Amino acid sequence: MKKGTFTSYFRRKQIIEVAAKTIAKQGFNNTSLEDIAANAGVSKGVISYHFANKYNLIRDMTATLMQQMNQFIKERVAESETNTEKLHNYIRASIEFFYEKRDHFLVIMDVGINHSAREESNPFSPFSYRLCRHEISEIILAGQKKGEFKVLPVEPLASNIQATIDGLGIQYIFTSDRKHLLECQKQMLALVDLALCNEKT
Amino acid sequence: MKKGTFTSYFRRKQIIEVAAKTIAKQGFNNTSLEDIAANAGVSKGVISYHFANKYNLIRDMTATLMQQMNQFIKERVAESETNTEKLHNYIRASIEFFYEKRDHFLVIMDVGINHSAREESNPFSPFSYRLCRHEISEIILAGQKKGEFKVLPVEPLASNIQATIDGLGIQYIFTSDRKHLLECQKQMLALVDLALCNEKT
Amino acid sequence: MKKGTFTSYFRRKQIIEVAAKTIAKQGFNNTSLEDIAANAGVSKGVISYHFANKYNLIRDMTATLMQQMNQFIKERVAESETNTEKLHNYIRASIEFFYEKRDHFLVIMDVGINHSAREESNPFSPFSYRLCRHEISEIILAGQKKGEFKVLPVEPLASNIQATIDGLGIQYIFTSDRKHLLECQKQMLALVDLALCNEKT
Amino acid sequence: MKKGTFTSYFRRKQIIEVAAKTIAKQGFNNTSLEDIAANAGVSKGVISYHFANKYNLIRDMTATLMQQMNQFIKERVAESETNTEKLHNYIRASIEFFYEKRDHFLVIMDVGINHSAREESNPFSPFSYRLCRHEISEIILAGQKKGEFKVLPVEPLASNIQATIDGLGIQYIFTSDRKHLLECQKQMLALVDLALCNEKT
């Protein structure tokens, strides 16, 4: 397997996409390489040809999904001016990602949880990184510096916000209730404002 | 297999406990019945004798863990007088459960997420039920009736609270950072008060 | 897989025997676990149940064959009185082993050569040990002490004798020419006497 | 595939050499065409282009190695005048080949032993031919005619001499002990003289 070629690049991308869809549909435990191959309309050997082993496929797939999610959110945050807007957009984008790419989030969770237990260095660390609320912390800190936000302990706050987002995502995985998700989001934004924002005079 | 006997009852309980521990350690995907049997110090046949198949074992195990968690929380809620206290205790108990029984929560998540995708009737519905914030809704409604709580839309609020709890649990699964978890909890309680409680005059 | 039981013991023995026969017939490279299972009249899984993996089966099989060969020779040597007789019997027994258990020797060679190249510590060292002509050296040394044998450099002599034996074995593997093998043996004994033995007065 | 061209000739030669090196390093069992291609710095397809299939490659490789060995020995024998010298040089050249081209001998053995068992016409018959001591027989017969050698049964003698050579080669494969190999050779020559040569008056 040569990694550099164009064909290779697109095949890998295609396989990763099909793998995500298949895992979303069948669950990580219940998805074999053969299933993925079948869904991709290729032979079993193709998977092995492009990925050294299943582990690598899963790892690369997860990394890709994580990156897509992060980029989706970052772009939205970047569009904003004030830190209040940034935070709102972070939350909005995260939740929008859930219903636009429910499968992606499901797979990230599925794989992440499934590997969380391993003592060895978890290769799905991008996932845990997400949980480390780095992005949110930065926004809050900036907002506090500018006087937009009240001065609250930043790290717990970032964790709580990210936790709420993730928890809503999990609920959505189970219920697929879009309307309710949006109501939660609306309320969440209001609560964040209440808790964090200084009144504009 | 006779289900009624005492011996049978304790064997099943024992197997379920060992199964949970094993899955927490190795991941659902990586745990065979033989692993569970070995950890329980019994032969493989014993598992088959007491559970019709692996699926049933997992289902019963998950139900048991769910029930333990719910009971743990309910007892704490029942101790309380006011609805504010009830809500606080609901949150406190949930989070306490995470670090007292991290493995339990991990396994519930592992199995739940893994089966969430199946179109067929999900046998792990107790899990999704949890996410339906029934318990919390009741507390909030009661509190609103008594004037303890502000009148906010109940269902989204219950979802947001449960989401935050679950999200913190997931973070804890990955980080095992107890101190941080407690800081988050403390802040969360304050935020809930801020959002929901009427000032006591 | 429990190793201690009687059933297990006999199954392992049986599998090893069938494995040796199959490898002798088909060649090491061309023998799959399924072939062995089929020849043994059991299912594929039985092999895996009794041997952790193919490597272990091959290793144990080789060790068994080596041990049988060594014991066969040792017993013959032990019957003898003088060192001349011991040496003769060592040679006779070795060669007799070839045509009584041609398959065994073939498999030992097959596996040994196949693994000789590996840089890592070769697990088939019993084989190389054989080549280290330990047994023969002892007999020669004893014979020289007693004055039965001329004083020649012992280590090269032992190597040359063992080499001749092994080389005849390889020829026999290819030709299966029993009559010729016996003629070679007869001459070899005469040559050894000529080279090594002092005339009896 | 055109066999006649110069390019083709050299490519085939190159591939055969790389194949031999690779098999010597990894063992026949553990060497894929891709390994050989990679070591040769070409693509997998090149192998297929020049050899109809793997079997043919192995067969041609073995034939080439055999021929190189035979030629190496024959040239040395041809340099000699007397039959005693011829025989000495046969032995010397054989053993020299072992430590100059250990890999070649290892591969010849590896492939030869592995295919020895096949009932079907063994394509690696050049190997068995070698063992048929043709060359040595001729030298001995000539020497006996000229009165250089004692009159002993020729065929067994040729077999014993070739057997000793081959056995030493096998030992060397395992031990890579050059010094010991040379001591054995020295002694072997002396023993051959003792057994075979008439005293020069």
Added chain:
DNA sequence: GATGAATGAGGTTTCATTCAT
């Protein structure tokens, strides 16, 4: 009730071979 032996389907992986470019 309990055990361990056996089964066989299914999973991952390897690899000789084919083929379009």
Added chain:
DNA sequence: GATGAATGAAACCTCATTCAT
């Protein structure tokens, strides 16, 4: 001539399940 992508058979191994003892 050469390449690398694709195939699919076959290898090894795992494991839920069955069953005689």
